[in-house]
Amino acid sequence: MAAKKIDTSIQDGVNLISLPNVSEKDMKELLEMSTKQWLLLPEKIHAFDLGKVTNFDPGSLSQILSFLKSLKKVEKNHFSFNVSPLLMSFLKEKGLTSTFNIKSSFDDGLNALSGGKKKQVDAKLLKPFIDGASNAFQVQVGINLKGESPYSKAHMYEEGDAIAGQVNVNLPNFKGEICLCFSEASFIGTYGALLGEEISKIDEESADAASELLNMIYGHAKTILNRDFGMVLEPAIPKAILNPKPVKSANPVIVIPFNSDHGKLRIEIVIH
Amino acid sequence: MFDPSTHVLVVDDMKTMRKLVIRACTQLGFTNFTEAGDGAEAWGVLSSSDSKIGLVISDWNMPNSTGLDLLKRVRSDQRTGKLPFILLTAESEASQVQAAVAAGVDSYLVKPFTAEAIEAKLKQVYAKRQAA
Numbered sequence: 001m002a003a004k005k006i007d008t009s010i011q012d013g014v015n016l017i018s019l020p021n022v023s024e025k026d027m028k029e030l031l032e033m034s035t036k037q038w039l040l041l042p043e044k045i046h047a048f049d050l051g052k053v054t055n056f057d058p059g060s061l062s063q064i065l066s067f068l069k070s071l072k073k074v075e076k077n078h079f080s081f082n083v084s085p086l087l088m089s090f091l092k093e094k095g096l097t098s099t100f101n102i103k104s105s106f107d108d109g110l111n112a113l114s115g116g117k118k119k120q121v122d123a124k125l126l127k128p129f130i131d132g133a134s135n136a137f138q139v140q141v142g143i144n145l146k147g148e149s150p151y152s153k154a155h156m157y158e159e160g161d162a163i164a165g166q167v168n169v170n171l172p173n174f175k176g177e178i179c180l181c182f183s184e185a186s187f188i189g190t191y192g193a194l195l196g197e198e199i200s201k202i203d204e205e206s207a208d209a210a211s212e213l214l215n216m217i218y219g220h221a222k223t224i225l226n227r228d229f230g231m232v233l234e235p236a237i238p239k240a241i242l243n244p245k246p247v248k249s250a251n252p253v254i255v256i257p258f259n260s261d262h263g264k265l266r267i268e269i270v271i272h
Numbered sequence: 273m274f275d276p277s278t279h280v281l282v283v284d285d286m287k288t289m290r291k292l293v294i295r296a297c298t299q300l301g302f303t304n305f306t307e308a309g310d311g312a313e314a315w316g317v318l319s320s321s322d323s324k325i326g327l328v329i330s331d332w333n334m335p336n337s338t339g340l341d342l343l344k345r346v347r348s349d350q351r352t353g354k355l356p357f358i359l360l361t362a363e364s365e366a367s368q369v370q371a372a373v374a375a376g377v378d379s380y381l382v383k384p385f386t387a388e389a390i391e392a393k394l395k396q397v398y399a400k401r402q403a404a
Contacts, residue, residue: 135384136383136384139384139385139386140292140383140384140385194288194292195288195291195292195295196295205287206288208286208287208288209286209288211286211288212286212288212289215286215333215362215383216362216383216384218362219361219362219363219364219382219383220362222363222365223363223364223365226365227365235332235333235363237285237333237334237335
């Protein structure tokens with residue numbers, strides 16, 4: 001087996017594959033193993049970054065074509081980008097340009113396969129949620145939140161989430177969910193700081209504190225997003241969900257993690 | 273400032289928020305509270321013949337009947353029309369404030385709030401009422 005590795009990552013819910021120069025020796029075996037793994041991934045879109053590829057040797061090409069055929073069978077999609085003029089000539093000669101579904105960029109491919117809508121959240125749209133959370137916790141709970149770097153993932157909630165406040169937004173320009181997620185320890189600590197009452201477990205009565213905190217965060221974010229970004233978000237009543245289980249999302253889940261004196265918590269945002 | 277014996281009606285669909293308001297008001301010396309989970313339930317309390325409510329602190333965004341609906345109902349009824357009424361809300365958009373003022377709210381408090389903020393609002397409302 002070649003010592004080389006094929007770099008892959010999940011970006012915006014897409015399995016992004018940076019193909020090395022597949023005309024090299026031993027690539028066929030590496031591709032045979034890798035394509036089997038890629039087929040097992042939950043992502044519905046696979047993207048090939050062909051920036052390093054000049055042409056394909058027959059063995060490697062047959063592995064990739066087999067993979068693309070398998071994707072079609074399971075109703076998954078793919079596209080390629082970063083195609084050099086040299087590679088484009090090669091693919092045209094072989095009649096493979098439409099098979100590879102070539103796009104001008106990753107974003108172009110994502111938009112084309114996502115129904116014309118880029119399902120990304122602009123970083124500046126996250127700031128109102130971050131500020132809303134910091135303000136709500138500082139003023140109402142009396143604790144400082146330390147924000148950590150946002151990231152995206154493919155499922156809502158995590159194992160170990162004990163309680164979440166969730167608000168569903170269903171408007172022409174914004175459909176999705178916004179959640180505030182706690183572990184048992186972080187919620188019990190937060191509740192104690194919020195109300196000056198110690199609880200040993202989360203019940204239906206204490207659970208609505210998660211909804212109320214999210215209410216404050218969403219209220220703040222809504223005011224800013226409507227005023228400064230021209231959005232038309234409407235009031236929404238959050239609900240509390242006890243012991244939410246991880247659930248696969250059809251769209252990327254944006255996570256804003258925080259740390260506090262009582263442990264970690266997260267805001268999760270999914271836009272449909 | 274309001275007499276500490278004033279009976280306060282606290283209206284919010286979230287039990288946590290009702291507790292927070294009551295805790296803040298208790299720190300100010302208030303001792304008499306009735307809770308309601310939405311505007312409809314609150315109206316049931318206010319419209320009863322033996323209602324002794326002297327101050328309403330209500331959330332805006334509630335199922336069944338909002339705080340604004342409740343405010344309009346309170347102001348349109350002779351029995352309750354002059355009740356001091358503070359709206360509590362997570363949103364501070366200008367259009368909301370205008371709607372609340374137009375409906376006759378005494379004051380508007382944005383969540384999150386401190387006990388000091390509630391105290392300041394209550395003093396402001398009381399002073400305005402005394403001056404009128």
